Amino acid sequence: MRLILRQRELVADAWRYAGEEAGADAPLIATLAELRTDPERHLARRGALGVRLTPVDRVEELATHLPRLALVACEFPGPGEGRGYSQGRLLRERYGFAGELRAVGAGVKQDLVFHLARCGFDALELAPGEDPAAAVRAWQRYEVGYQPGAAQVVLRRQRFFAATPPA
Amino acid sequence: MYQYDELDQALVDARVAEFRDQTRRHLAGELSEEEFRPLRLRNGLYIQRHAPMLRIAIPYGLLSARQLHTLAAVARRYDRxxxxxTTRQNLQLNWPRLEDVPEILAQLATVQMHSIQTSGNCIRNVTADHLAGVAADEVDDPRPYCEIIRQWSSVHPEFTYLPRKFKIAVTGSPADRAASEVHDVGLHLVRDAQGQLGFTVLVGGGLGRMPIIGQVIREFLPVADLLSYLEAILRIYNRQGRRDNIHRARIKVLVKALGIERFRDLVEAEWQENRPHHVQLPQAEVERVRAFFRPQPYEILADLPAPAGNARLQAWYRYNTHAHKVPGYRAVFVSLKAHGEVPGDMSAEQMDALAEIARRYSFGLVRVTHTQNLLLADVRQRDLEALWRELEALRLATPNIGTLTDMIACPGLDFCSLANAGTLDVARQIQQRFDDLDYLYDLGEIEIKMSGCMNACGHHHVGHIGILGVDKHGEEWYQITLGGSASGVTALGEVIGPSVRKNEVAATIERIVEVYRGVRADGERFLDTVRRLGIKPFKEQAYAPHPAAA
Known part of the structure; x- marks a missing residue:
């Protein structure tokens, strides 16, 4: 049973990746490549559908499918890979995606949590060995910030605001 | 100068606490070196040849006397x-202990200083013209915009893990004393036909292995759009910049690959599409920050004639002081290029003394120039002689600003683990050979810029004379370029020929400047002679005759 942090709570993950054992209608996270290969089958399934993006995948490709998706996962394979932050903000802001936005990969560690949450990620599949309690604390590592950011982090003070308040 | 409010202070304090915890986890074995590295880099901490190196941000080069005292205290207690x-207006400590760094940062935070994002693949410390606010030729003071950029770029949620480092420079003057055209983004303050203030935006400049001059992406960007437009540029770069090869990861490579037109189209489209989510820069916020940079309470004075009498004082006045837009004042360079000293180095005693001098002579403020000197921006002309005597006693008045020995040099092989060759002993060699001030004055304005490796921290490409240290089979050799410039018309220097041995560098430069002395037109600067004649006549004489031919 995989545990994930969702909205700062450690919970059992109901979602499965392709290849992981589950019932036919269990919530499934497909890769973008899998969705691309067989969109009809994925979009027609009865259970919930999520898509996992690699850093090179473009969120624009998902745009038309987003109403059908309950989850998007973005990969953070290691320290230094920063494209997922842009993916997250675009999904939340430009495409108004309101489902679960999940960060996955070996780079999902406590020292990135504040940035991830500010970019709209509300669920974290922590890298192996990461202490969930430390990650929860890191969610609010700063209580002030300069830039606009997602509502996942509530700042006590902020300097610059967006034209439209973030969801 | 800008004073932190509660938000600024809380953010810096939180950063110190965060890094203290990260350092503790690293020392306890909970964070491997691989995991710790990107975190420490984003706090200015490198692991160097001998010890860690800590790069402290001096945003747009502005320091208060109190901050300079704190830097002195830190240098004394935690360093040597x-x-x-440095050329980016920062201060580097070469000998701190890793376990002391959180405490150093905590002490800096008490005087509103930090080392946030002074290294690593993120938005770096923003730099500006050192004569900001006092030069007669400026459109507007660039520092408020630098401060706004400093804040917006600090702990940015989206742009802290970029493909590579990202440097922004702002100049308020067409003379561009901030080398803005060799930055990832250069911002030039301009007014449009209606008199509205804005920026000409350049992108894709840089030095390093692939020196390239920035290109205009936007002729006029209104101030209110500054941050949203920077975000559009950074978003395109973050998403599309190369991450597979560290030497191809700067934004200049992306701009070059796409071409400026295509890159501009992408940025403009992103910027337009993102309009509902643009980060706002309200005029009220601009005014709030501008209020910290109001002109000093100058006395009403008349200009005085240049000092007479003492020849060294006259030379100092001519070379180390600069016109001020307010009558009766001058800007004074504090030369960190005393012969025999490492360019850009300053002792804790000198820092303490200069802090007090700044309090007495220049409203308690000091500036760092990108040429590795300091500047007292607002000195009454009637105080110049007294100030000169004090600076002279501290060995901070070498009258060589703008001359050949006012050279820029990175720390080189003595300290830096990236370097291929030494720079400091070459600097000493040049200082020794060109120790005659009258000869230096006869040569006039010549900029030497020296880097110990291709990364070009010493900006060698844009030196009138550039010196690049290279490794040849384990030996230190030096490649020489001529004709570079980072101010006015930015130009990259041209290599004169094969590199020379270390002990031949100063002699080679002497032969080059002797050619100049022989062929210069009346009043013509070295750079202009090189531009007029090309490198050929210099190249022909640069190399010593072979002993057998003599």
């Missing part, structure tokens, strides 16, 4: 009693 000012 000196610091090194």
């Amino acid at each position: 009693g000196y610091g090194h000012f």
Whole structure:
């Protein structure tokens, strides 16, 4: 049973990746490549559908499918890979995606949590060995910030605001 | 100068606490070196040849006397009693202990200083013209915009893990004393036909292995759009910049690959599409920050004639002081290029003394120039002689600003683990050979810029004379370029020929400047002679005759 942090709570993950054992209608996270290969089958399934993006995948490709998706996962394979932050903000802001936005990969560690949450990620599949309690604390590592950011982090003070308040 | 409010202070304090915890986890074995590295880099901490190196941000080069005293205290207590000012207006400590760094940062935070994002693949410390606010030729003071950029770029949620480092420079003057055209983004303050203030935006400049001059992406960007437009540029770069090869990861490579037109189209489209989510820069916020940079309470004075009498004082006045837009005042360079000293180095004693001098002579403020000197921006002309005597006693008045020995040098092989060759002993060699001030004055304005490796921290490509250290089979050799410039018309220097041995560098430069002395037109600067004649006549004479031919 995989545990994930969702909205700062450690919970059992109901979602499965392709290849992981589950019932036919269990919530499934497909890769973008899998969705691309067989969109009809994925979009027609009865259970919930999520898509996992690699850093090179473009969120624009998902745009038309987003109403059908309950989850998007973005990969953070290691320290230094920063494209997922842009993916997250675009999904939340430009495409108004309101489902679960999940960060996955070996780079999902406590020292990135504040940035991830500010970019709209509300669920974290922590890298192996990461202490969930430390990650929860890191969610609010700063209580002030300069830039606009997602509502996942509530700042006590902020300097610059967006034209439209973030969801 | 800008004073932190509660938000600024809380953010810096939180950063110190965060890094203290990260350092503790690293020392306890909970964070491997691989995991710790990107975190420490984003706090200015490198692991160097001998010890860690800590790069402290001096945003747009502005320091208060109190901050300079704190830097002196830190250098004395945690280092070997000196610091090194860099071409990006920062201060580097070469000998701190890793376990002391959180405490150093905590002490800096008490005087509103930090080392946030002074290294690593993120938005770096923003730099500006050192004569900001006092030069008669400026459109507007660039520092408020630098401060706004400093804040917006600090702990940015989206742009802290970029493909590579990202440097922004702002100049308020067409003379561009901030080398803005060799930055990832250069911002030039301009007014449009209606008199509205804005920026000409350049993108894709840089030095390093692939020196390239920035290109205009936007002729006029209104101030209110500054941050949203920077975000559009950064978003395109973050998403599309190369991450597979560290040497191809700067934004200049992306701009070059796409071409400026295509890159501009992408940025403009992103910027337009993102309009509902643009980060706002309200005029009220601009005014709030501008209020910290109001002109000093100058006295009403008349200009005085240049000092007479003492020849060294006259030379100092001519070379180390600069016109001020307010009558009766002058800007004074504090030379960190005393012969025999490492360019840009300053002792803790000198820092303490200069802090007091700044309080007495220049409203308690000091500036760092990108040429590795300091500047007292607002000195009454009637105080110049007294100030000169004090600076002279501190060995901070070498009258060589703008001359050949006012050279820029990175720390080189003595300290830096990236370097291929030494720079500091070459600097000493040049200082020794060109120790005659009258000869230096006869040569006039010549900029030497020296880097110990291709990364070009010493900006060698844009030196009138550039010196690049290279490794040849384990030996230190030096490649020489001529004709570079980072101010006015930015130009990259041209290599004169094969590199020379270390002990031949100063002699080679002497032969080059002797050619200049022989062929210059009346009043013509070295750079202009090189531009007029090309490198050929210099190249022909640069190399010593072979002993057998003599």
